[in-house]
Amino acid sequence: MGRTTAAGLAILLAAATSAAAQSGPAGYWKGDDGNPTPGAAVDSSGNGNTGTYTNGATTSTSVPTLQFTNPTSFGFNGTGANVSVPGFSWPVGGAVTIAYWNNVTTAQVQNSSAFTVGNMDNENRFHVHGPWGDKALYWDYGNINTNGRISTDYTGYLDKWTHVALVSEGIGGAFKAIYLDGVLKASATSSNGPTAALTGLFIGGWPGASLNHRGLMDDFRIYDRVLTLAEIQMLASGAGGPAAPTGLQATPLIGQIQLQWNASTGATGYYLKRTPAGTSTPTIITVNGTSWTENGLSPGWNYSYVVSAFNGVGEGPDSSPAVTSSPLSPPPRTQKLGTDDSCGCGTIPAAGPGAWSLLALVAALAFALRR
Numbered sequence: 001m002g003r004t005t006a007a008g009l010a011i012l013l014a015a016a017t018s019a020a021a022q023s024g025p026a027g028y029w030k031g032d033d034g035n036p037t038p039g040a041a042v043d044s045s046g047n048g049n050t051g052t053y054t055n056g057a058t059t060s061t062s063v064p065t066l067q068f069t070n071p072t073s074f075g076f077n078g079t080g081a082n083v084s085v086p087g088f089s090w091p092v093g094g095a096v097t098i099a100y101w102n103n104v105t106t107a108q109v110q111n112s113s114a115f116t117v118g119n120m121d122n123e124n125r126f127h128v129h130g131p132w133g134d135k136a137l138y139w140d141y142g143n144i145n146t147n148g149r150i151s152t153d154y155t156g157y158l159d160k161w162t163h164v165a166l167v168s169e170g171i172g173g174a175f176k177a178i179y180l181d182g183v184l185k186a187s188a189t190s191s192n193g194p195t196a197a198l199t200g201l202f203i204g205g206w207p208g209a210s211l212n213h214r215g216l217m218d219d220f221r222i223y224d225r226v227l228t229l230a231e232i233q234m235l236a237s238g239a240g241g242p243a244a245p246t247g248l249q250a251t252p253l254i255g256q257i258q259l260q261w262n263a264s265t266g267a268t269g270y271y272l273k274r275t276p277a278g279t280s281t282p283t284i285i286t287v288n289g290t291s292w293t294e295n296g297l298s299p300g301w302n303y304s305y306v307v308s309a310f311n312g313v314g315e316g317p318d319s320s321p322a323v324t325s326s327p328l329s330p331p332p333r334t335q336k337l338g339t340d341d342s343c344g345c346g347t348i349p350a351a352g353p354g355a356w357s358l359l360a361l362v363a364a365l366a367f368a369l370r371r
Contacts, residue, residue: 024241024314027088027222029203031074035059038072041083041203049201051085057204060216064101064161066238068317070218073101074204078110078214082204088222089200090117090126093142093193095173097223098166099235102130104215106158109135113206114164114213115220118198123148126194127206128166130154130213139178141168142192152178152186161218163236167226168193175226182236184229221314231313234266241316242267242309245290250305250325257325259305260291264316267309273318277302299329 028045038059041051053059056079059072074083090096102114114130123143131137131154142148157180165179170193177187203220205212219240227235234241247262259272272292273282285292287307297303303325306318 025221055080057081073218076204085201090198100220101218108214113211116206119208124194147190148192182233264309
């Protein structure tokens with residue numbers, strides 16, 4: 001169970017990355033990329049589609065209240081700023097969910113698009129007017145003239161952070177919908193989707209149509225399935241996944257640490273994060289159950305642990321507080337002088353060849369003195 005060799009760490013990290021990619025979003029951009037000058041737009045899905053802040057796109061410390069660490073959000077100026085993710089690709093119109101937080105003031109409303117995948121028009125739209133100049137939100141997926149559009153009034157959601165979720169079953173499907181703050185606002189019993197594979201994602205606008213978002217966005221996710229109402233409400237509640245596990249305990253043993261925690265409702269697995277003293281980058285271990293034993297750890301070193309839960313929505317917040325533990329050292333090896341426990345001669349540390357030579361010399365001298 002979990003030996004901490006270099007090869008073992010590589011396997012564990014690869015397993016964690018693979019699990020994240022399989023269980024969570026197809027693309028996930030948190031917007032937590034630095035402030036006031038952001039770096040690369042990191043894809044936290046595990047699929048490696050890193051983006052770039054372009055044309056004045058920035059980050060803001062104005063953020064929705066979430067249950068996980070959320071230092072910054074995306075900021076867009078409405079005149080061409082966006083986060084460009086050229087490596088993201090999307091197959092011919094299958095099922096989809098887009099989920100993100102949106103903050104547009106009444107004064108910022110203009111004809112715009114909040115994002116686009118593929119940068120294409122009919123019959124291959126994949127974007128949202130969020131909102132349009134008439135204060136309505138239009139969700140377009142496929143051909144807007146053939147079951148590819150649905151809309152709802154957005155007026156009551158201006159001037160605050162609002163969670164937006166857009167779903168569609170895609171070509172030939174029987175459901176598409178818009179959810180605002182976890183509440184179904186519009187739906188239809190038929191759906192459409194792009195008829196061509198799409199390449200590239202722009203968060204913050206539709207450059208091909210010169211429709212640029214003005215306002216803030218946060219925690220932008222793309223799923224290759226239709227999330228359930230319960231999953232959408234989980235995101236709208238501010239949780240990125242299951243609740244943080246509780247009761248994390250670490251029990252030190254000789255050369256190892258045993259860890260256990262309470263199950264988190266709805267979790268399909270856990271990420272155990274170990275950080276040795278004096279470092280800041282954790283090793284992430286994917287665990288299926290609620291316990292784990294770390295073997296081969298160095299005695300005398302402190303290790304700090306937190307654990308988070310994940311499921312098909314994504315990863316939830318870390319447990320709090322972190323627990324710190326150090327493996328026990330093995331007892332000193334001893335060698336008895338004699339075979340009788342009652343001899344009163346006690347014990348000495350186990351000796352190497354040099355020590356045994358010295359003992360032999362002492363014994364020889366004692367024998368000579370008795371003669």
